[in-house]
Amino acid sequence: MQEMIKKLAALQCNHSFSRAGKIFKTKNAEYFYDAGTGKVFQCENYELKLIKLLLNNEWDEIERLINTNNEYTQACQNICNLIDKEHILQIPIYKKFTNENKNDDAFLNGNLKQMTLEVTQKCNLRCKYCIYNEDYSQFRSFTMEDMDWDTAKAALDYANLYGADDIIIGFYGGEPLLNFKLVKKSIEYCLKNFKNHSELYFTMTSNLTMMNEEMAEYFKNVPNMNVVCSLDGPQSIQDQFRVFSNNVGSFERTINGLKILVEKMGEQAEKRVSIHSVLCPPFDENKLEEMKLFFQNLTWLPKGIGKNIAYVGAGTLKDNKYQADINDPEEKKMEEIDPVKAWAIKELSQQGNDFTYAFQLQHSDLMRMHVRSILNEPAKLLFRNACCTPGIRKMYVAVDGTVSACERIGNSPSLGNIVTGLDLNKIREKYLQEYDEYSLNKCNECWAMHLCNNCYALCYDENGLNQQKKDQECVACRKSIENDLIEYYQLLEDNPVIIQILDSILYGKS
Ligand code: SF4
Numbered sequence: 001m002q003e004m005i006k007k008l009a010a011l012q013c014n015h016s017f018s019r020a021g022k023i024f025k026t027k028n029a030e031y032f033y034d035a036g037t038g039k040v041f042q043c044e045n046y047e048l049k050l051i052k053l054l055l056n057n058e059w060d061e062i063e064r065l066i067n068t069n070n071e072y073t074q075a076c077q078n079i080c081n082l083i084d085k086e087h088i089l090q091i092p093i094y095k096k097f098t099n100e101n102k103n104d105d106a107f108l109n110g111n112l113k114q115m116t117l118e119v120t121q122k123c124n125l126r127c128k129y130c131i132y133n134e135d136y137s138q139f140r141s142f143t144m145e146d147m148d149w150d151t152a153k154a155a156l157d158y159a160n161l162y163g164a165d166d167i168i169i170g171f172y173g174g175e176p177l178l179n180f181k182l183v184k185k186s187i188e189y190c191l192k193n194f195k196n197h198s199e200l201y202f203t204m205t206s207n208l209t210m211m212n213e214e215m216a217e218y219f220k221n222v223p224n225m226n227v228v229c230s231l232d233g234p235q236s237i238q239d240q241f242r243v244f245s246n247n248v249g250s251f252e253r254t255i256n257g258l259k260i261l262v263e264k265m266g267e268q269a270e271k272r273v274s275i276h277s278v279l280c281p282p283f284d285e286n287k288l289e290e291m292k293l294f295f296q297n298l299t300w301l302p303k304g305i306g307k308n309i310a311y312v313g314a315g316t317l318k319d320n321k322y323q324a325d326i327n328d329p330e331e332k333k334m335e336e337i338d339p340v341k342a343w344a345i346k347e348l349s350q351q352g353n354d355f356t357y358a359f360q361l362q363h364s365d366l367m368r369m370h371v372r373s374i375l376n377e378p379a380k381l382l383f384r385n386a387c388c389t390p391g392i393r394k395m396y397v398a399v400d401g402t403v404s405a406c407e408r409i410g411n412s413p414s415l416g417n418i419v420t421g422l423d424l425n426k427i428r429e430k431y432l433q434e435y436d437e438y439s440l441n442k443c444n445e446c447w448a449m450h451l452c453n454n455c456y457a458l459c460y461d462e463n464g465l466n467q468q469k470k471d472q473e474c475v476a477c478r479k480s481i482e483n484d485l486i487e488y489y490q491l492l493e494d495n496p497v498i499i500q501i502l503d504s505i506l507y508g509k510s
């Protein structure tokens with residue numbers, strides 16, 4: 001028995017065992033996620049109790065149990081067998097982060113995947129939660145500025161020269177259709193000049209209130225053009241927050257624009273149009289049910305059009321009575337911290353139900369769990385959480401040419417200017433060194449290190465890394481990963497057809 005204790009203790013290598021994995025619980029069972037290998041094991045009583053004690057570093061109690069109770073002795077033996085055969089509980093200490101491109105200087109080489117142009121800072125709406133409202137300091141405010149052609153051309157030339165083989169050109173605002181001329185000119189320029197790219201995709205995020213027949217005809221004829229429509233749901237929901245400056249709701253105009261576009265795109269609409277909704281409090285099942293019925297009853301909207309929901313950003317609503325309460329999530333139930341997921345699990349668990357909408361909302365979370373690395377030996381590399389390589393996964397060029405990592409990162413230190421050049425020293429210092437110095441030790445002690453979805457956009461402000469913000473995001477991130485694990489394994493128990501659908505999406509099986 002002492003041998004077994006020694007074996008377990010040797011794995012700890014002066015660190016807390018809490019980093020080695022996580023116990024999570026579905027309605028019917030408890031599981032252990034092993035952080036090193038990514039494997040998940042369903043646990044029975046005695047093994048479960050011992051692993052819980054291990055993760056809490058309660059060595060005296062472990063010793064007492066296995067010395068006094070044969071069931072625990074056997075359970076400890078079973079765990080030791082898993083250690084030998086499955087290589088669990090052996091996560092190494094990582095000396096450094098590895099960049100997603102496996103090379104810290106990848107941003108020097110240029111293999112840009114997506115270039116997004118902020119074609120205008122104007123918007124015809126004044127959504128009450130808009131990040132560009134004047135009271136929200138983390139992003140710029142609305143202005144009357146449009147991007148000029150010289151800036152757009154410089155960005156497109158950069159993308160042409162340093163872009164990946166399959167490159168995406170995005171258009172963003174404000175409301176990009178207010179500068180439709182520049183969107184069109186940019187597309188024409190790319191189609192004419194991007195000869196060395198095997199695939200050229202376009203994407204635009206718009207409230208669609210200005211979409212007309214002529215624009216829709218144009219977008220239909222642009223190869224690989226995708227449009228994301230900002231629509232929060234039925235009129236009662238959309239018009240509460242998505243309003244024009246005179247406080248009139250935008251529902252009718254957005255629906256009109258969406259209908260024109262969808263009808264024009266015809267059979268291609270399902271693949272080329274998607275819907276992005278922002279969910280504001282109160283977060284309740286009735287609201288999600290209402291949204292589901294609304295989309296189901298739009299008979300002209302192809303059923304398979306992609307849909308997702310984002311919670312309204314903390315601090316973006318002017319009226320505090322609508323503020324989301326999603327702080328301090330560690331002890332909260334899934335219904336409180338992620339009510340969309342809690343609702344979707346119920347929908348997806350019921351066999352025979354029409355789960356299209358719930359599946360669309362959860363597709364990316366489920367897929368992330370489905371395709372996570374499951375290794376025979378513990379992972380040898382630790383990636384820099386979900387952080388992109390600045391200037392490689394995406395580049396966001398503001399109207400004045402300022403380059404950011406993406407549209408979600410707000411006033412964080414820029415990567416440079418598209419006309420005058422990128423500031424490579426600043427990228428190294430602010431986005432690699434500063435992040436790593438603060439994060440590496442903490443991530444080494446965190447069970448979520450190989451599933452983490454924290455990135456710069458969540459924890460940077462105008463000065464760079466905001467340590468307090470990052471610590472808060474880490475708590476939320478761990479809770480959200482735990483919820484993702486629960487969701488995936490709950491559905492494997494209740495309705496495995498859902499998991500098979502993920503395979504059919506991945507491998508094209510019917
Ligand atoms: S449409 Fe977008 S940019 Fe315009 S006010 Fe609404 S959220 Fe802001």
Ligand code: SF4
Pocket residue numbers: 386387388393394405406407408409455456457458
């Ligand atoms: S969301 Fe995060 S990971 Fe994605 S491009 Fe923006 S900063 Fe990078």
Ligand code: SF4
Pocket residue numbers: 385439442443444446447448449450452453454473474475477478
């Ligand atoms: S949640 Fe925080 S501490 Fe944990 S791996 Fe992610 S960034 Fe690191």
